[in-house]
Amino acid sequence: MRRLYSSLVDGRGFDLCLIGIPLAFLIVLSGVPLIYNVVMSFQAVDMFSLGSFIRPWVGFENYRQLIAQPEFWPIMGHTATFLAASIAGQFLLGFALALFFWTNFPGASWLRGLFLVSWVMPGLVVGAVWNWLLSGDFGVFNFVLRELHIISDNVFWRSDPAFALWSVIIANIWLGASFNMILLSVGLSSIPDDLYEAAELDGAGALTRFWTITLPMMRSTIGALISLGLIFTLQQFDLFAAITAGGPNNSSNVAQYWAWDLSFKQYDFANGAAISVIMIVVVMLASVYYVRSTRHEVRG
Amino acid sequence: MTTQIEFSGVNKHYGAYHALKDINLSIDKGSFVALVGPSGCGKSTLLRSLAGLEKITGGDISIAGEVVTTLPPRKRDVAMVFQSYALYPHMTVEENLTYSLRVHGVSKGERKKAAAEVAATTGLSDLLHRYPRELSGGQRQRVAMSRAIIRNPKAFLFDEPLSNLDAALRVHMRKEIRALHDRLGATSVYVTHDQIEAMTMADHVVVLRAGIIEQQGRPLDLYDKPANKFVAGFIGSPAMNFLPATVAEGRAATIDLGKGPIRLTIPVAAPIGSSVLIGIRPEHITLTAPGEGRFDAPVAFTESTGSTTFVSTATNPELMVVETGRRMVANGDLVGLAFADTAVHVFDGATEKRL
Amino acid sequence: MSETFRNRLLLVIALLLAAIYLFPLYWMYITALKTGSEMFATPPSFWPDDPQWSIFPFVFQLKGMGRFLWNSVVIASGSVALIAVLGTGAAYVLARYRNAWVDVGLFLVLMLQVLPASLMITPIFVLFTLTGILDFPRTAVILAIAAKSMPFFIVLVRATFMSVPMELEEAALVDGNSRIGAFWSIVLPLARNGILVSAILIFMQAFGEFVYSKSLIQEIELQPSSVGLNAFMGPNTNEWNRIMAFASIYVTPILATFVLLQRRIVSGLTSGALK
Numbered sequence: 001m002r003r004l005y006s007s008l009v010d011g012r013g014f015d016l017c018l019i020g021i022p023l024a025f026l027i028v029l030s031g032v033p034l035i036y037n038v039v040m041s042f043q044a045v046d047m048f049s050l051g052s053f054i055r056p057w058v059g060f061e062n063y064r065q066l067i068a069q070p071e072f073w074p075i076m077g078h079t080a081t082f083l084a085a086s087i088a089g090q091f092l093l094g095f096a097l098a099l100f101f102w103t104n105f106p107g108a109s110w111l112r113g114l115f116l117v118s119w120v121m122p123g124l125v126v127g128a129v130w131n132w133l134l135s136g137d138f139g140v141f142n143f144v145l146r147e148l149h150i151i152s153d154n155v156f157w158r159s160d161p162a163f164a165l166w167s168v169i170i171a172n173i174w175l176g177a178s179f180n181m182i183l184l185s186v187g188l189s190s191i192p193d194d195l196y197e198a199a200e201l202d203g204a205g206a207l208t209r210f211w212t213i214t215l216p217m218m219r220s221t222i223g224a225l226i227s228l229g230l231i232f233t234l235q236q237f238d239l240f241a242a243i244t245a246g247g248p249n250n251s252s253n254v255a256q257y258w259a260w261d262l263s264f265k266q267y268d269f270a271n272g273a274a275i276s277v278i279m280i281v282v283v284m285l286a287s288v289y290y291v292r293s294t295r296h297e298v299r300g
Numbered sequence: 301m302t303t304q305i306e307f308s309g310v311n312k313h314y315g316a317y318h319a320l321k322d323i324n325l326s327i328d329k330g331s332f333v334a335l336v337g338p339s340g341c342g343k344s345t346l347l348r349s350l351a352g353l354e355k356i357t358g359g360d361i362s363i364a365g366e367v368v369t370t371l372p373p374r375k376r377d378v379a380m381v382f383q384s385y386a387l388y389p390h391m392t393v394e395e396n397l398t399y400s401l402r403v404h405g406v407s408k409g410e411r412k413k414a415a416a417e418v419a420a421t422t423g424l425s426d427l428l429h430r431y432p433r434e435l436s437g438g439q440r441q442r443v444a445m446s447r448a449i450i451r452n453p454k455a456f457l458f459d460e461p462l463s464n465l466d467a468a469l470r471v472h473m474r475k476e477i478r479a480l481h482d483r484l485g486a487t488s489v490y491v492t493h494d495q496i497e498a499m500t501m502a503d504h505v506v507v508l509r510a511g512i513i514e515q516q517g518r519p520l521d522l523y524d525k526p527a528n529k530f531v532a533g534f535i536g537s538p539a540m541n542f543l544p545a546t547v548a549e550g551r552a553a554t555i556d557l558g559k560g561p562i563r564l565t566i567p568v569a570a571p572i573g574s575s576v577l578i579g580i581r582p583e584h585i586t587l588t589a590p591g592e593g594r595f596d597a598p599v600a601f602t603e604s605t606g607s608t609t610f611v612s613t614a615t616n617p618e619l620m621v622v623e624t625g626r627r628m629v630a631n632g633d634l635v636g637l638a639f640a641d642t643a644v645h646v647f648d649g650a651t652e653k654r655l
Numbered sequence: 656m657s658e659t660f661r662n663r664l665l666l667v668i669a670l671l672l673a674a675i676y677l678f679p680l681y682w683m684y685i686t687a688l689k690t691g692s693e694m695f696a697t698p699p700s701f702w703p704d705d706p707q708w709s710i711f712p713f714v715f716q717l718k719g720m721g722r723f724l725w726n727s728v729v730i731a732s733g734s735v736a737l738i739a740v741l742g743t744g745a746a747y748v749l750a751r752y753r754n755a756w757v758d759v760g761l762f763l764v765l766m767l768q769v770l771p772a773s774l775m776i777t778p779i780f781v782l783f784t785l786t787g788i789l790d791f792p793r794t795a796v797i798l799a800i801a802a803k804s805m806p807f808f809i810v811l812v813r814a815t816f817m818s819v820p821m822e823l824e825e826a827a828l829v830d831g832n833s834r835i836g837a838f839w840s841i842v843l844p845l846a847r848n849g850i851l852v853s854a855i856l857i858f859m860q861a862f863g864e865f866v867y868s869k870s871l872i873q874e875i876e877l878q879p880s881s882v883g884l885n886a887f888m889g890p891n892t893n894e895w896n897r898i899m900a901f902a903s904i905y906v907t908p909i910l911a912t913f914v915l916l917q918r919r920i921v922s923g924l925t926s927g928a929l930k
Contacts, residue, residue, distance in 0.1 A: 010372035010803060014834040015751070018744030019760065022805065025741055030767045033778035040778060050784060097672065105665040111673055113917040120856075120913050120920075122863020124881045125902045127886060131684045132895050138695045174679065209692065219844045237773040238865045241885060244680035256773045263777040264870055276774040287769040291762060353825050372829040386826035390844050400830035447830070457829075 022196035034280070041273040050269065062274040071250045072260075078165055079254040082172075086236075087229040089173035091222075094180025101181070102188045112185060115178035123175070127242020134158060134243070161251035162243045168252055171239050176232060180225060187221030188214070227290035234283050254280045304364055304487040305455060307352065311358030312345055312511075319345045320356070321511040327455075327489065327504070332481050334502035336492045337534070343491045344431060347457050352376050364454050376401075379448035380457040383464065385440045387432040393419075393443050394428040400451050404628065414450055422446045424465040428605040438469050439496065449484065456481070458490040462497065474501055495535050499523070507531050529652035532579050532645060533615070538610065541585075541619050544579040547571065553646070555617040560597045566646050568655045575649035582622040584643035587611065587629065593636030599629050611635070665712035680910075687711070694896050707896070714900040718883060724905070726793065727879035730868065731861035733797035734804065739854050742808040747842065749809065749817035761813075768806035772866040775803070780870055792872040796879075799867040804857050811856070811923060814847025816842070851861075852923035855916060859909050880905045 007013030041062055043055040066072060101112045104285035118126065133141045138158035145151045191214065199209050215222075237256055238245055246253035246261060253261070255275055263272030305327040312320035320342050327333050335343040335393040348354040350361060352373035360369045368376045379400075387396050395402075397418060405415075419425045422442050434438060446455055458477070462470045478501050481488050492498055498505045499519045506516040507530075515527040526532035526540075533539045545553040547570045555562040555578060570576060576644065590596045600614035604626060611621040611629060621637065629635055646655045674681075687692060688706040714720065747766070749757055779799055783789040788798065819842055829839035843850075865881040872878050878886075884901055892898065913920060 006372070009833040010374070011834070014838075019748040022741040022745040023760070023763075026764075026767055026802060026805060029779075029798055030770065030775070033775055033782055034770065036782060037775070037778035038783065044779075050781060095775065097676075100672070103665055105662040105669070105872070107666055108669065108876045110917070111669050114673055114914070115676055115925075116917070117677065117910055117913055117923060120694055120859050120909060122865070122909070123904055124863065124865050124882055125683075125906045126679075126885050128898055128902050129679045130897065131888065132681060132686060133679055135895075138697070138895075140699050143697075143699055174676075174884060178676070182921060182925060207875065231769045235769075235771040237771070237775070238863075238881075241865065241869070242888065245890070253724075256771050260776060260866065260870070261802040262775045263780070269781060272777045276777055279774050280770060283771060283774075284766060284767050287766055289767075291765050297773055351825075351829050353828065372833070373825075374833060376833040377831075378829065380829045381824065382822045382826060384820060384822050386820065386822035388823060388826070388841060399827070403827075403831045403836065451830075 037273050037276055037280070040270060041277045042241060043270060045270040045273070047267055058270075062270045063278075066152055066271050066274045075250060075253050075255060075258050078252065079256075082165060082236075082254050083230060083233050084170045085166075085169045086176065086233045087226060089169065090176040090180045090229055091226065093173060093177040095184055097177070097181040098184035098188055101185060112182065115183055118175050118177070119179045121175075123236070123238025124242050126171060126175050128240045130167070130174070130239070131158065131243045134167045134170070151247065158244055161248055164248060164252035165254075168239050168243050171243060172233065172236055175239070176229065179232075180229065183228075184218070184221065185226055187218050191217045224290055227286050230286040231283060231290065234279065234286075302329045303327065304331075305489070306362045307346070307350075307359065307541075308362075309359035310346070310349065310353065310356050310361060312342075312349060313357045319511050320349070321399075323359070323511075323513060323591045325506060325513065325516070327487060329487055330485055331503045332478065332488045332501060333504045333506060334483065334492060334498035335506050335516075336495055336498040336510060338491055339493055340510075341508040343493075343508050346508070347380075347459055347489060347491045350376075351380050352377055352456055367581075376450075377453050378455045378457055379451050379453040380459065381444045381448050382460045382461040382590060385432075385444040385461075385464075387440055387443055389432050392429050392431055393424060393435070396432065396443055397424075397428075397450050400448070400498050406567070417449045418446045422449070437465055438473070441473060445480070449480070452484075454487070456486050457486040458488065458492075460492055461490075462492075463494075467524055470497075477501065488534050495554065496537065499535065505535075507534060525580075525654070526645065527654050529577060529647045532647070532654075536581055536583075538582050538620050540579045540581050540645070541617075542647075543580075543617060545578045547574050547576055557595070557597065557613075557617075557619075559615075564594065564644065565641050566644055567641060568646050570646070570655055575651055576655065577647040577652065579645035579647060580619075580639055580643055581638035582610075582620040585619070585621045585637050585639045587621060587623055587627060588636035590634045590636050593638035596634050596636050599631055599633045599635055601631060602627070602629060613637075683899045683906075684903055686896055687903050689896050691896065695893075710896060710900045711904060714880060714897050715904060717897075718860045718878065718887065718901060720883070720901065720904060722876060723878065723880040723883040726877055727881070727905075728861050730793055730796050730800065730864065730879055731858050733793070734800040734861040735854050735858045737797060737801040738805045738808045738857055739850065742805045743812055743843075744813035745805075746809045746840070747816050749848075750813045750822070764806045764809050767802075768810065770803070772799075772803055772864075774868055775799075779867075783871065789871065792874065792877050795871045796864070796867045799871065800861050800864055803867075804860060808853050811853040812846070812850055814865045815853075815923075818849075819845045848919065849923055852916070852919045855912065856920060856924065859913070862909060867868050 003237065004013065008017060042057060042059060044058045045055055049055045097115065101108050112173045133139055134157040136142065136159065138153050142151070142154045155163055195213055196209055199213055204212065234256060237242060237260065240252070240257040244252040246257050259272050259275040259279065262268045262275065304324045306361050307323050307325040310320055310323040323346060335346060337343050345354055349356045352368070352371060356369065362368060362369055363376060363378065388399065389644045390400065394415045397415045400412045401414060406432045415428060416425070419428055422445060424442055424446060427435065427439060432443065435443065444461065460586050462473050465473060475495060490501060502519060504516065505519050505522055507514045507522065509530055515522060522531060522535050526535060529542065543555045548563065549572055551566055552563050552571060552577060554563050564578065597613040597615050597619065599611055600618065601612040603610045607624070609623045609625070609627040611623065611627065613619040619637070647653060648655055685703060687710055688703040688708070690705060690707055693700055693704060694739050749761055783795050788795045823841050823845070824837050827841045831841065863881055865885065868879050869885065872882065883904060887898055887901055
């Protein structure tokens with residue numbers, strides 16, 4: 001008893017206690033559900049067996065059913081489009097803004113920080129605002145595009161199957177570009193000035209300096225950011241709920257929304273679990289890459 | 301003299317790395333001991349083990365007769381001055397000084413009194429209500445020292461406390477720390493990589509290398525009778541000259557500086573034909589006219605600081621000579637080198653131990 | 656071109672960029688203030704002719720927003736309290752040591768950080784049903800959010816602890832304090848700002864949380880504002896001024912907090928996310 005007390009106060013016990021409780025908490029509330037999800041994806045689950053642990057084992061039947069559904073491949077395709085377009089859009093817009101604010105004038109850092117409101121706002125509010133902005137007949141977005149003569153007729157962003165997914169992508173780019181910009185700004189400002197001075201003395205022009213110094217020096221930041229973008233984009237749910245709800249006719253449905261829709265709208269928990277398992281594997285792979293790039297950053 | 305601190309058979313492993321190898325060391329009450337050695341030699345690890353900040357993996361440490369090996373730092377009653385000073389940035393100077401008293405439950409009035417007393421002796425009275433960030437480097441150093449003094453601990457531990465100060469202040473603080481030690485009659489253990497600090501401040505110098513005590517003793521004994529080539533080269537600046545030599549008949553050895561063998565008398569007997577190292581300190585060699593010294597050598601390079609001239613010879617190996625005053629020799633001049641027989645140290649060629 | 660002229664020009668461009676980027680926010684507030692007919696005018700008006708300030712108390716009453724906001728606050732505060740109490744200790748241990756075990760722990764934490772809520776909700780719902788936690792829906796949401804956001808908090812706060820020099824803690828130990836004492840009186844006060852900023856970020860996230868609340872809370876009286884807003888937006892609604900008023904009331908406290916603490920939040924975020 002004395003030894004336990006003294007270890008808690010002076011020794012290893014203190015550390016073990018501090019790390020042990022949160023780790024146990026996380027294992028119970030994240031680790032167990034994660035494993036249970038995998039188990040469930042191999043079971044037959046319906047409304048009646050929801051309340052019991054023991055359910056019939058069906059092997060890969062849920063996965064087979066899932067892939068056999070006509071909407072499976074279109075939804076996977078939408079997910080890929082959503083990921084690629086969102087990440088590319090967020091990154092390019094964020095990089096452009098970061099480069100502009102890098103010129104460093106009085107007030108730059110404060111104004112730059114202000115952009116981040118798009119990221120701290122509740123996703124559902126962002127969705128609601130963009131839902132209204134993208135409204136077909138009365139949306140101000142269509143009005144601006146008409147005034148700029150980019151379109152001649154109103155685009156029905158949310159209800160036209162060809163555009164529904166893009167309306168969510170636009171909102172998502174707006175939401176995430178500022179976060180990209182802030183992290184890229186940090187990366188840019190950590191490049192030492194004397195590198196540029198040396199390159200200038202060596203006769204490198206502005207564009208050459210960008211290609212030969214800025215981009216290579218930013219490599220690990222960019223790697224970390226793209227994988228973070230992948231992770232955040234796969235987590236994006238609120239915008240779908242607020243803008244299109246996956247419609248019309250699944251034309252804007254993506255895997256992470258579908259998983260929820262299967263479980264909570266169609267009460268098909270087994271298939272919901274199966275699609276979740278597939279997507280979680282994807283996220284895990286992305287995060288391994290993220291962890292590796294941030295490691296690289298630390299050890300320089 | 302009673303023993304205040306005792307290391308017996310202390311070992312420290314970090315995984316496969318053996319940082320302290322069987323250290324035995326006893327420190328007398330009231331003495332000032334310097335642990336000195338190149339970086340990575342284990343001197344800081346030894347000090348931190350004494351403080352309880354590192355757990356040793358073998359052996360025992362005792363302070364004032366009590367075995368403290370398994371005790372946490374707070375039960376060892378030692379004070380420590382860190383290299384970075386480790387002043388608590390969110391506390392004023394006064395709060396920094398009295399932190400340990402507060403931890404030990406001393407009342408507020410007592411604490412204020414104690415802080416005022418210590419501050420008066422260390423010249424911090426006007427700074428008691430400042431924060432560490434508002435102090436200069438020297439003042440921070442003083443606060444760190446005062447924080448140790450206020451407790452009247454069983455031992456003072458110093459971990460390279462002067463390495464963040466500029467050269468002039470460092471020389472000044474050397475004297476101040478030593479004077480403080482004498483006034484308090486304390487037991488101090490001082491870690492440094494600077495052999496001059498160790499030589500000038502300590503009563504007893506312990507030279508460490510690769511986790512082993514190479515030699516310990518009074519500073520001038522280490523200078524006069526280094527136990528091996530490492531200590532000989534480490535103590536004294538500029539470093540001792542080493543010349544490979546072969547033992548010849550009649551207490552002599554021959555060295556070869558590239559221009560044929562030169563015969564030198566050595567103060568010890570050694571098997572004829574064995575190879576040895578001859579060591580001569582630069583300050584024990586004087587320059588003479590060619591032909592008037594032990595042998596002649598051409599000058600490769602001279603540097604003068606005004607009070608002292610450093611001369612390197614164009615020989616293999618190169619010899620360094622320190623002359624007091626200005627010596628007008630030009631590169632390429634031939635000079636004679638003279639030294640007394642007693643200035644010659646001889647080390648075994650294989651074990652590098654003193655013969 | 657002189658330095659000041661260059662700076663002014665850049666500032667004007669920057670303000671313009673910010674205005675364009677933040678236009679959706681402006682449009683939210685402006686729409687809320689418009690009358691029903693002005694809202695659907697073509698071309699749209701960019702400044703309300705007759706600002707309807709009364710819409711805010713009206714929507715607040717109509718939709719019972721007091722209850723929604725209160726639930727949001729309860730859920731966010733509960734999550735932050737749980738996360739801060741548990742996460743701070745974990746972050747400290749992960750910052751203090753550098754060995755294989757810490758690497759494993761850090762890797763686990765980062766992995767848990769990336770699990771999407773909408774994918775985790777299925778097993779969580781089933782498990783909460785089985786264990787009966789679902790009978791306390793707000794507690795269930797708090798637990799789920801805590802598990803989801805704690806890794807992020809740990810990553811951010813760990814960066815703060817890394818910036819507190821180890822020697823300070825060691826000095827406190829030698830000065831006679833225990834590990835717990837040194838943690839309380841030296842390490843925590845020095846990391847206070849970072850912990851606060853991270854807690855605020857987590858609060859903002861939890862305040863806007865939707866997936867868990869939507870899936871785990873059936874009773875309207877217990878739902879937070881995000882679920883309320885979602886229910887307000889039917890598929891073919893034309894009450895946009897009211898919806899935007901709801902959104903404005905919901906989001907303004909968050910925006911105000913963010914603008915006030917912007918500098919600290921941004922620096923806290925950037926030190927944690929990449930390092």
